[in-house]
Amino acid sequence: MTLLILALLAALAAAQTKPYYPPPDSQGGWRTLKSPAEVRKTAGLDVSRLDQAFDYATRTSRHGGLLVVRHGWLAYERYYGKGHREANPAMASVGKGYTSIACGIMLRERKDRIPLGLEQKVFTEEFLPQAFPLNDAAKAEIKLGQLLAMTSGMQEGRSGMVNGETLALAARKQPDAALGQDGVALHAPLWCKPGGGYSYSSESTHVASIVLRNIVGKEMQDYIDEKLAKPMQWGRWGYARTRNGVTLPHTPGGGNIAVRSTDALRFAYLLLHKGKWNGKDLVPADYIDKCANPTPYNPHSPFTLQFESNRGGHVAGAPRDAWFKSGAGGFGIYVIPSLDMVIYKMAGDDPQYDPAATGLPLLYKYDGSRDNWKPQTKNQFSDGPVGVDDGVRRLLEMVVASVVK
Numbered sequence: 261m262t263l264l265i266l267a268l269l270a271a272l273a274a275a276q277t278k279p280y281y282p283p284p285d286s287q288g289g290w291r292t293l294k295s296p297a298e299v300r301k302t303a304g305l306d307v308s309r310l311d312q313a314f315d316y317a318t319r320t321s322r323h324g325g326l327l328v329v330r331h332g333w334l335a336y337e338r339y340y341g342k343g344h345r346e347a348n349p350a351m352a353s354v355g356k357g358y359t360s361i362a363c364g365i366m367l368r369e370r371k372d373r374i375p376l377g378l379e380q381k382v383f384t385e386e387f388l389p390q391a392f393p394l395n396d397a398a399k400a401e402i403k404l405g406q407l408l409a410m411t412s413g414m415q416e417g418r419s420g421m422v423n424g425e426t427l428a429l430a431a432r433k434q435p436d437a438a439l440g441q442d443g444v445a446l447h448a449p450l451w452c453k454p455g456g457g458y459s460y461s462s463e464s465t466h467v468a469s470i471v472l473r474n475i476v477g478k479e480m481q482d483y484i485d486e487k488l489a490k491p492m493q494w495g496r497w498g499y500a501r502t503r504n505g506v507t508l509p510h511t512p513g514g515g516n517i518a519v520r521s522t523d524a525l526r527f528a529y530l531l532l533h534k535g536k537w538n539g540k541d542l543v544p545a546d547y548i549d550k551c552a553n554p555t556p557y558n559p560h561s562p563f564t565l566q567f568e569s570n571r572g573g574h575v576a577g578a579p580r581d582a583w584f585k586s587g588a589g590g591f592g593i594y595v596i597p598s599l600d601m602v603i604y605k606m607a608g609d610d611p612q613y614d615p616a617a618t619g620l621p622l623l624y625k626y627d628g629s630r631d632n633w634k635p636q637t638k639n640q641f642s643d644g645p646v647g648v649d650d651g652v653r654r655l656l657e658m659v660v661a662s663v664v665k
Contacts, residue, residue, distance in 0.1 A: 280332035309662035341630035350500035352587030364547030378405030462514030469513025577657030
């Protein structure tokens with residue numbers, strides 16, 4: 261009898277320490293807390309502080325919401341404008357994080373095809389036959405890790421960074437649309453030698469997705485569906501691939517995944533748990549560590565493999581182990597291991613919620629309450645509204661400030 265009791269106690273202890281994973285929304289979804297008192301007791305969060313963070317979010321984007329999971333409990337979920345649990349907004353550059361994680365899965369699964377991993381030089385006939393003939397011989401030196409860390413030298417915008425110092429870049433010529441979706445990215449000009457500097461480039465990330473497509477032999481959207489969406493049982497999702505009536509032929513690796521809010525949380529929660537989901541090892545833990553921490557592929561900025569790491573403490577009000585990805589319109593997903601917390605900042609403007617872009621119809625009614633919205637939160641350094649990344653970082657600090665235990 262004593263042995264039986266000890267066995268039962270051991271089984272109970274094991275059950276209590278086993279990580280919680282939410283069922284799909286169709287089967288009840290995330291476990292939730294009903295009252296501010298429950299949120300404080302179980303999740304260790306002050307709802308009044310979260311309400312302040314939510315109010316801040318409403319002043320930084322036309323539409324959106326704020327969702328916070330701590331200790332496996334969905335402790336906070338509020339929306340405004342077209343923000344809704346059933347919304348599928350184009351999440352802009354947050355999609356780059358999904359591209360990176362897909363590449364991490366590919367590197368483990370197809371190691372025989374790409375044995376050098378992130379060190380592999382990819383502008384070759386084997387990995388990127390679409391790039392030939394090369395428009396710049398220096399591209400032959402670009403490694404996959406540099407594409408994902410945005411240190412390939414490919415220029416898209418007007419600024420770069422070398423060892424922490426920001427540089428103004430001359431404007432590049434408008435890309436030739438006749439090159440098509442892949443060609444525009446593959447022929448982006450270089451502003452420096454590969455590895456010589458950091459410059460944010462959606463085209464660089466799209467090239468990484470072309471490498472993945474060529475190696476796995478399918479569209480990245482289909483690969484993500486197989487490796488993440490189905491095992492984690494996401495609801496409906498897709499990519500914004502149609503603009504002005506024209507549909508892109510390939511998954512846009514540079515962004516615009518369209519995932520429901522509670523599934524965006526599931527993605528962040530997967531990262532929090534080092535790629536494990538309900539007994540399945542979906543993503544290599546060592547690759548997630550590379551995303552969360554400074555990378556040798558980018559000594560120039562806090563940008564890792566498509567994420568931003570706070571190891572250097574540039575977001576002063578957040579733990580040093582926090583890491584996150586922002587997206588145009590004010591979107592952000594966050595992982596904070598030391599607080600056992602993940603956050604999703606839903607955001608965006610009208611075009612990002614347009615069903616014509618994703619092919620996913622609206623399943624809810626919008627009340628028009630944000631039609632005349634104007635940004636109210638000002639950047640402390642100028643007369644304009646707060647910048648996307650500044651808003652994403654500030655919201656992180658405000659949610660962290662809600663932690664009471």
